Amino acid sequence: xxxxxxGMWSSxxxxxxxxxxxxxGLGNIxxxxxxxxxxxxxxxxxxxxxxxxxxxxxxxxxxxILGRAGRKSPINTMxxxxxxxxxxxxxxxxxxMGVLAGFMILxxxxxxxxxxxxxxxxxxxxxxxxxDSTFANDAFKSLTGDVWAVVGWHSLFMACTILISARGVGxxxxxxxxxxxxxxxxxxxxxxxxxxxxxxHFLEGMTFLFSIKSEDFSGDxxxxxxxxxxxxxxxxxxxxxxxxxxxxxxxxxxxxxxxIALLDTVVALLSGMVIFPIVFANGLESSAGPGLxxxxxxxxxxxxxxxxxxxxxxxxxxxxxAITSAISLVEPAIAWLVEKLKVSRAxxxxxxxxxxxxxxxxTAFSFNIWDDVMILPEKTFFDxxxxxxxxxxxxxxxxxxxxxxGWFLNRxxxxxxxxxxxxxxxxxxxxxxxxxxxxxxxxxxxxSFI
Ligand code: PHE
Numbered sequence: 001x002x003x004x005x006x007g008m009w010s011s012x013x014x015x016x017x018x019x020x021x022x023x024x025g026l027g028n029i030x031x032x033x034x035x036x037x038x039x040x041x042x043x044x045x046x047x048x049x050x051x052x053x054x055x056x057x058x059x060x061x062x063x064x065i066l067g068r069a070g071r072k073s074p075i076n077t078m079x080x081x082x083x084x085x086x087x088x089x090x091x092x093x094x095x096x097m098g099v100l101a102g103f104m105i106l107x108x109x110x111x112x113x114x115x116x117x118x119x120x121x122x123x124x125x126x127x128x129x130x131x132d133s134t135f136a137n138d139a140f141k142s143l144t145g146d147v148w149a150v151v152g153w154h155s156l157f158m159a160c161t162i163l164i165s166a167r168g169v170g171x172x173x174x175x176x177x178x179x180x181x182x183x184x185x186x187x188x189x190x191x192x193x194x195x196x197x198x199x200x201h202f203l204e205g206m207t208f209l210f211s212i213k214s215e216d217f218s219g220d221x222x223x224x225x226x227x228x229x230x231x232x233x234x235x236x237x238x239x240x241x242x243x244x245x246x247x248x249x250x251x252x253x254x255x256x257x258x259x260i261a262l263l264d265t266v267v268a269l270l271s272g273m274v275i276f277p278i279v280f281a282n283g284l285e286s287s288a289g290p291g292l293x294x295x296x297x298x299x300x301x302x303x304x305x306x307x308x309x310x311x312x313x314x315x316x317x318x319x320x321x322a323i324t325s326a327i328s329l330v331e332p333a334i335a336w337l338v339e340k341l342k343v344s345r346a347x348x349x350x351x352x353x354x355x356x357x358x359x360x361x362x363t364a365f366s367f368n369i370w371d372d373v374m375i376l377p378e379k380t381f382f383d384x385x386x387x388x389x390x391x392x393x394x395x396x397x398x399x400x401x402x403x404x405x406g407w408f409l410n411r412x413x414x415x416x417x418x419x420x421x422x423x424x425x426x427x428x429x430x431x432x433x434x435x436x437x438x439x440x441x442x443x444x445x446x447x448s449f450i
Contacts, residue, residue: 004071004245006335006345007169012251014174016259018328019234019243021177023264024184025325026112027232029318030293032268033275035228037286040216041208044225045272047217051229052265055440058432059235059398060257062405065417067244068253069409073335074098074238077245078404085410094400098238099333101393105237106329106356108363108385110161113322114153115294116315118143123301123311131302133282136295144291144367151364155357157319161326162353165334166346169246173327180320185263187317188270194304195277205276208286209269223448226441227391232264234325236397237389238332245335254421254429274300290382330356395445399438406434 009015036044070077075095082089122128127139143149164172196202230236247256271293278296279286288295301311330352337348362370366382375384405414418426 002249006246006338008246008248009174009243010170012248012256014178015243015247015251016256017177017181018173018324019240019256019260020263021181021321021324022234022239022243022328023232023260023325024181024267025321026109026116026318027228027325028264028268029271029321030112030116030290032228032232033272034289034292035224036209036272037276037279037292038289039221039224040213040218041286042210042212043214043216044221045209045269046212047222047225048228049265051226051440051444052233052261054432055226055398055437056229056233056235057257057261058429058437059230059402060233060240060261061253061429062401062433062437063235063238063240064244064247064253064257065405065414066401066409067241068247068249069413069417070241071245073245073339074241074332075336076339077241081404081409081413084413085408087404087408091400091404091408094397094404095238095332095336097393097397097400098236098241099336101237101389101397102239102329102332103352103356103359104385104389104393105231106161106326107360108382109322109326109329110158110356111150111154111360111363111382112290113157113319113326114150114155114364115143116318116322117157118149118153119294119298120312120315120319123298123308123315126308128298128302128311129308131298133284133295133299136298136302137291139298140291140294143294147365147368150367151361154360154364157322157326158353158357158360161323161330162349164323165327165330165353166349168345173331176320176327177324180317180324184317184321185267187314188267188274191274191300191310191314192270195274195300198304199277199281199300201277201280202273204280205273205278208276208280209272219447219450222444223391226395226444230394230398231390232268233261234328236394236401237329238397239328241401242331242335243328252419252421253417254425391448395441399441402433402437406430406438 066077066081070080075092078092078095082091164176234240275293275296278300282299284296301307333352334345334348337343338345362381363385366380370381375381379387
């Protein structure tokens with residue numbers, strides 16, 4: 001098929017922006033620094049980088065190949081490709097798992113993004129002018145402790161996501177990423193410069209992020225690093241497959257995937273380079289958990305001249321980065337509902353959004369009225385959603401995607417999608433997709449159990 005019924009990106013660049021928009025999000029700015037902080041800094045970062053390049057990139061290529069070859073929602077793409085490859089139709093489970101993971105992630109993603117929206121308004125109104133670490137800590141606790149506020153912001157964010165998704169690929173998704181992504185990048189660079197020049201603890205932050213101590217490696221930290229690699233690249237759940245379905249035939253998949261992975265990695269590392277110097281300069285805990293970004297950055301903005309404006313713009317961009325990711329979390333499910341039930345995109349978007357919103361209440365409550373309700377041992381509702389989707393479903397989805405693409409997909413389809421890729425590059429890629437990526441994930445799974 002040359003075009004998808006859902007619409008098409010107007011160019012290869014738009015695909016890169018959209019997929020980078022999906023990849024770059026709360027995972028980079030909010031989640032990466034806090035999980036790196038909780039799991040030993042440098043050792044974690046190294047493991048994460050290895051996972052990005054050896055496991056993540058090949059899987060991103062594989063997902064995009066499948067998406068473009070099928071041009072439908074991940075569930076129907078898998079149905080189509082298994083038929084064309086004479087493979088077992090059970091591989092469709094990839095699509096189903098993706099819809100489930102997307103739903104679980106969106107449910108809490110919208111809650112955290114809601115916090116960012118709340119901070120946006122606080123920044124704008126000058127609440128944080130002159131803020132020190134006590135003030136920032138208290139402000140975070142009082143926001144997350146307030147059920148009504150959290151649910152209100154959560155609802156607002158979810159409504160915006162649905163509104164954009166309902167407008168479709170061209171008018172909704174593409175228009176949104178086109179302007180927001182470049183702006184985010186420029187602002188982040190400015191912030192790194194600021195942290196480097198004024199925090200006085202830049203080196204300490206860099207040492208924490210990049211110096212590797214062998215005692216910091218542990219099976220569980222390795223699993224978390226791999227989960228983070230999948231999460232940050234939006235892999236293993238069909239988001240990239242869905243976006244690949246709208247990619248024009250002429251574009252290079254390997255080139256696009258490399259660009260997207262590099263952009264995403266740079267944004268994560270830069271975020272760490274902004275946050276950790278501030279953590280050390282203010283005597284904060286590097287292992288503070290999900291509140292890390294929300295506590296550190298307001299202090300920085302509170303202290304710097306022009307911080308009110310800078311902070312407002314920053315949280316605006318975090319919000320936008322989150323929106324460009326959230327719309328990709330629902331895309332597989334929306335596309336499937338439209339294909340299956342022949343409903344309008346708007347109806348599909350609203351139904352999924354309402355369900356995910358409802359499920360998200362569990363996360364909204366995890367920081368207040370349900371903060372002592374544990375679903376898995378020592379894991380709140382939020383922790384459970386995050387752990388199960390990122391550390392289990394996404395990597396498992398990734399193994400299945402790589403295995404199907406490497407071993408079962410009709411070779412003619414594989415070759416056609418890779419176009420003029422030179423012979424040796426194709427061999428390397430095939431080795432990565434067939435062996436390195438799936439075995440890498442399995443090794444990490446096994447390590448985390450022992
Ligand atoms: N990659 C996004 C982020 O880093 C989150 C995401 C995960 C989006 C999976 C889509 C699919 O914030």
